[in-house]
Amino acid sequence: NSFRYHVVGLFYCLSFENSRCCATFHVLPFKLHSLCIINHILSPESHSLKLLLVVVTSIFPNTFLPLLEARTDVPTQTPWKAPIMWEGMFDGTLYDKAHLEANSSVALTVFAIAKFCHFLVSLVRYKHFMIGIPVTYYIFTDIPEDIPDFVLGPERTMKVLYVPRHARWQDISMMRMKTLSKIIDLEISYTYPYIFCLDVDSIFENRFGTEALGESVAVLHSHYYTVKQDEFTYDRNPKSKAYMKTGDYYYHAALFGDKKNNVEALWHDESHLNKYYWLHKPTKLLSPEYCWDDSFYPTIITTLNKHTRT
Secondary structure, three states: OOOOOOOOOOEEEEEOOHHHOOOOOEOOOOOOOOOOOOEEEEOOOOOOEEEEEOOOOOOOOOOOOOEOOOOOOOOOEOOOOOEEEOOOOEOHHHHHHHHHHOOOOEEEEEEEOHHHHHHHHHHHHOOOEOOOOOEEEEEEEOOHHHOOOOOOOOOEEEEEEEOOOOOOHHHHHHHHHHHHHHHHHHHHHHHOOEEEEEOOOOEEOOOEOHHHOOOOEEEEOOOOOOOOHHHOOOEOOOOOOOEOOOOOOOEOOOOOOOOOOOOOOOOOHHHHHHHHHHHOOOOEEEOHHHHEOOOOOHHHHHHOOOOEEO
């Protein structure tokens, strides 16, 4: 079975089309950086865990519903004509209606390891994520007995799955993707057309709805969307498979890279995400509003309608 999935900023949005599951994986010649699309396999040469990037296909291949109006204060389209979704540019009810008619559903995967379990309370209790369509929380944790019985809203379910703990966070990230690939292959790809992989310490503060779903979705990094391109922290190490001399945007991420050359990418998952999306342009970008960090530029936060913060 094959599934193709893509990721979004701090979250990665995975989109499947069950009727077109093929059996091909494409190993890309570079490390994954940010929230890209990935899977893992064992290399027959080294028997070491490798990353596989998988391109995602959506049940809405090019569903760009009418925008309310263009904004002149921010960029709203990429050079390759992909929309950049900002507050005030879309009618969420139109997207919700389209996805309701298509019986869309979302799997939200979260890794809550060790002390990070306490963040689940804030994450789950907020009501802004994909309201109106079914959502299942997949909670991966090393201490399932510590996960409380949450009172979930309508059309919300939760599954708690055990995963072992690892000493280094880089190793946790690597095993996270291996774990995700297994659960996607065995279960999620047959049930949910979309999957979001979200950092456990994220908090929904406003609508994060179906307008965020798409064929290949990336989120602009809130720390870099106002700075010049030469200040982007791409991985400049030529020995790294995430190496980039230049790029388009700087995307937010939460993944990792392989260690083929014993070189870890500068920012691990984020470096590989940016490399991936430099070579494979996303079909939709989410504004920094979708993944805001309150520690970034506090003087201009009031101008943003934050959807999620970390």
